Amino acid sequence: MNAISVQTITTEDTAETIGGVTVLGDYHMNDGYDWMELIGEHGWAVIPSWGCDGWDLGQWPYVMVAGIRTADNIGNLFGMATYCEGDVKTTFYRTKARFWDAITEEAFCHWKSGQADGPADLPLAAAELPSRYRIPCNLAYAA
Numbered sequence: 650m651n652a653i654s655v656q657t658i659t660t661e662d663t664a665e666t667i668g669g670v671t672v673l674g675d676y677h678m679n680d681g682y683d684w685m686e687l688i689g690e691h692g693w694a695v696i697p698s699w700g701c702d703g704w705d706l707g708q709w710p711y712v713m714v715a716g717i718r719t720a721d722n723i724g725n726l727f728g729m730a731t732y733c734e735g736d737v738k739t740t741f742y743r744t745k746a747r748f749w750d751a752i753t754e755e756a757f758c759h760w761k762s763g764q765a766d767g768p769a770d771l772p773l774a775a776a777e778l779p780s781r782y783r784i785p786c787n788l789a790y791a792a
Contacts (some may be wrong), residue, residue, distance in 0.1 A: 660743045701782065706755070714732075
Protein backbone atom coordinates (compact mmCIF):
# COMPACT_ATOMS: atom_id res chain seq x y z
CA MET A 650 0.00 0.00 0.00
CA ASN A 651 1.20 3.51 -0.78
CA ALA A 652 1.77 6.06 1.96
CA ILE A 653 -1.07 8.14 0.48
CA SER A 654 -3.87 6.57 -1.53
CA VAL A 655 -7.49 7.15 -2.46
CA GLN A 656 -9.69 4.28 -1.35
CA THR A 657 -13.16 3.17 -0.41
CA ILE A 658 -13.51 3.12 3.37
CA THR A 659 -16.09 2.04 5.92
CA THR A 660 -16.73 4.44 8.78
CA GLU A 661 -16.09 2.95 12.22
CA ASP A 662 -19.12 4.48 13.91
CA THR A 663 -21.86 4.23 11.27
CA ALA A 664 -20.54 1.43 9.00
CA GLU A 665 -21.09 3.54 5.89
CA THR A 666 -19.10 2.69 2.77
CA ILE A 667 -17.63 5.81 1.17
CA GLY A 668 -15.46 5.95 -1.95
CA GLY A 669 -12.76 8.39 -2.97
CA VAL A 670 -11.29 9.03 0.49
CA THR A 671 -7.63 9.92 1.05
CA VAL A 672 -6.17 7.21 3.29
CA LEU A 673 -2.74 7.14 4.91
CA GLY A 674 -0.75 3.91 4.72
CA ASP A 675 2.57 2.58 5.95
CA TYR A 676 5.56 4.88 5.54
CA HIS A 677 8.94 3.19 5.99
CA MET A 678 11.02 5.45 3.73
CA ASN A 679 12.22 8.07 6.22
CA ASP A 680 11.22 9.11 9.73
CA GLY A 681 8.11 10.46 11.43
CA TYR A 682 9.00 14.07 10.76
CA ASP A 683 9.11 13.35 7.03
CA TRP A 684 5.76 11.54 7.33
CA MET A 685 4.33 14.59 9.08
CA GLU A 686 5.43 16.84 6.24
CA LEU A 687 4.11 14.47 3.57
CA ILE A 688 0.65 14.07 5.09
CA GLY A 689 0.37 17.83 5.58
CA GLU A 690 0.45 18.21 1.81
CA HIS A 691 -2.75 16.12 1.71
CA GLY A 692 -4.72 18.00 4.37
CA TRP A 693 -3.79 15.85 7.36
CA ALA A 694 -2.23 17.30 10.53
CA VAL A 695 -0.41 15.63 13.39
CA ILE A 696 -2.12 16.34 16.71
CA PRO A 697 0.64 17.17 19.22
CA SER A 698 -1.34 17.11 22.46
CA TRP A 699 -4.69 16.08 23.94
CA GLY A 700 -6.81 16.96 26.95
CA CYS A 701 -7.46 20.21 28.78
CA ASP A 702 -3.82 20.68 29.80
CA GLY A 703 -2.26 19.53 26.53
CA TRP A 704 -0.60 16.25 27.51
CA ASP A 705 1.54 14.50 24.94
CA LEU A 706 -0.25 12.57 22.21
CA GLY A 707 2.35 10.05 21.12
CA GLN A 708 6.12 10.11 21.28
CA TRP A 709 7.53 12.06 18.36
CA PRO A 710 9.01 11.10 15.92
CA TYR A 711 8.30 7.43 16.67
CA VAL A 712 4.60 7.52 17.54
CA MET A 713 2.14 10.13 16.27
CA VAL A 714 -1.58 10.61 15.79
CA ALA A 715 -2.91 12.63 12.86
CA GLY A 716 -6.37 13.84 11.98
CA ILE A 717 -8.35 15.33 9.14
CA ARG A 718 -11.83 16.75 8.74
CA THR A 719 -13.24 16.33 5.29
CA ALA A 720 -16.73 15.80 3.89
CA ASP A 721 -18.74 13.92 1.33
CA ASN A 722 -22.19 14.65 -0.09
CA ILE A 723 -23.82 13.49 3.18
CA GLY A 724 -21.73 15.47 5.66
CA ASN A 725 -18.53 15.63 7.67
CA LEU A 726 -15.98 12.83 7.83
CA PHE A 727 -13.27 12.71 10.48
CA GLY A 728 -10.13 10.68 9.87
CA MET A 729 -7.56 9.48 12.39
CA ALA A 730 -4.23 7.92 11.49
CA THR A 731 -1.81 6.40 13.97
CA TYR A 732 1.87 6.25 13.04
CA CYS A 733 4.17 3.88 14.93
CA GLU A 734 7.69 3.72 13.47
CA GLY A 735 6.30 3.68 9.93
CA ASP A 736 3.32 1.41 10.50
CA VAL A 737 0.16 3.41 9.87
CA LYS A 738 -3.47 2.64 10.58
CA THR A 739 -6.23 4.93 9.30
CA THR A 740 -9.83 5.00 10.49
CA PHE A 741 -12.77 7.28 9.68
CA TYR A 742 -15.76 8.45 11.67
CA ARG A 743 -18.95 10.24 10.70
CA THR A 744 -19.32 11.97 14.07
CA LYS A 745 -16.87 14.26 15.80
CA ALA A 746 -17.79 12.70 19.16
CA ARG A 747 -16.69 9.22 18.06
CA PHE A 748 -13.56 10.69 16.44
CA TRP A 749 -12.65 12.36 19.76
CA ASP A 750 -13.35 9.09 21.58
CA ALA A 751 -10.91 7.28 19.27
CA ILE A 752 -8.20 9.88 19.86
CA THR A 753 -8.84 9.73 23.60
CA GLU A 754 -8.46 5.94 23.60
CA GLU A 755 -5.17 6.27 21.73
CA ALA A 756 -3.93 8.96 24.14
CA PHE A 757 -4.96 6.90 27.16
CA CYS A 758 -3.02 3.90 25.87
CA HIS A 759 0.17 5.95 25.62
CA TRP A 760 -0.38 7.75 28.93
CA LYS A 761 -1.12 4.55 30.82
CA SER A 762 1.90 2.72 29.40
CA GLY A 763 4.22 5.62 30.22
CA GLN A 764 5.13 6.14 26.57
CA ALA A 765 3.85 9.73 26.76
CA ASP A 766 3.36 12.29 29.52
CA GLY A 767 -0.25 12.34 30.67
CA PRO A 768 -2.40 13.20 33.66
CA ALA A 769 -1.23 11.83 37.01
CA ASP A 770 -4.72 10.69 38.05
CA LEU A 771 -5.50 8.20 35.28
CA PRO A 772 -8.35 5.75 35.92
CA LEU A 773 -8.08 2.05 35.08
CA ALA A 774 -9.88 2.36 31.71
CA ALA A 775 -10.18 5.00 28.99
CA ALA A 776 -13.98 4.94 29.33
CA GLU A 777 -13.58 6.24 32.89
CA LEU A 778 -11.57 9.33 31.90
CA PRO A 779 -13.16 12.61 32.99
CA SER A 780 -14.46 14.84 30.20
CA ARG A 781 -11.56 17.30 30.62
CA TYR A 782 -9.17 14.58 29.37
CA ARG A 783 -11.36 13.68 26.38
CA ILE A 784 -11.08 16.93 24.41
CA PRO A 785 -8.59 18.65 22.11
CA CYS A 786 -6.05 20.87 23.79
CA ASN A 787 -6.95 24.52 23.41
CA LEU A 788 -4.11 26.27 25.21
CA ALA A 789 -2.96 29.62 23.87
CA TYR A 790 0.81 29.85 23.93
CA ALA A 791 2.43 33.22 24.44
CA ALA A 792 5.17 34.05 21.98
